[in-house]
Amino acid sequence: MEITNVKIFKAKQGGHVLAYANIILDKQFIIRGITLVEKDGRKFISMPSRKIRNSERTYRDTAHPLNREVRKELTEAVLDAYEDFLQSEK
Secondary structure, three states: OOEEEEEEEEOOOOOOEEEEEEEEEOOOEEEEEEEEEEEOOEEEEEOOEEEOOOOOOOEEEOOOOOOHHHHHHHHHHHHHHHHHHHHHHO
16 A cells, blocks of 8 residues: 555634645545544544434544554654645645
8 A cells, every 4th residue: 555645724823723634645545534633742643433323422533443453644744744744835
């Protein structure tokens, strides 16, 4: 699997959400709605999810990595793209 593109979208000011991202894999598959979050001095990604029927607070990821290595690769790609985005904003 190759991450061929990462697009960053600015989040509203305030709160824990820093940005949103879309990732294209192998120039063939897109994952939309990844959230970049900063909490307790740590940055991490939250995968796109949907609310479970008949539940007020339960959400289920609609797409997610199946192992730590892939999650780490996705996280690093989003963080790198976010840093580039911040530099381009200056």
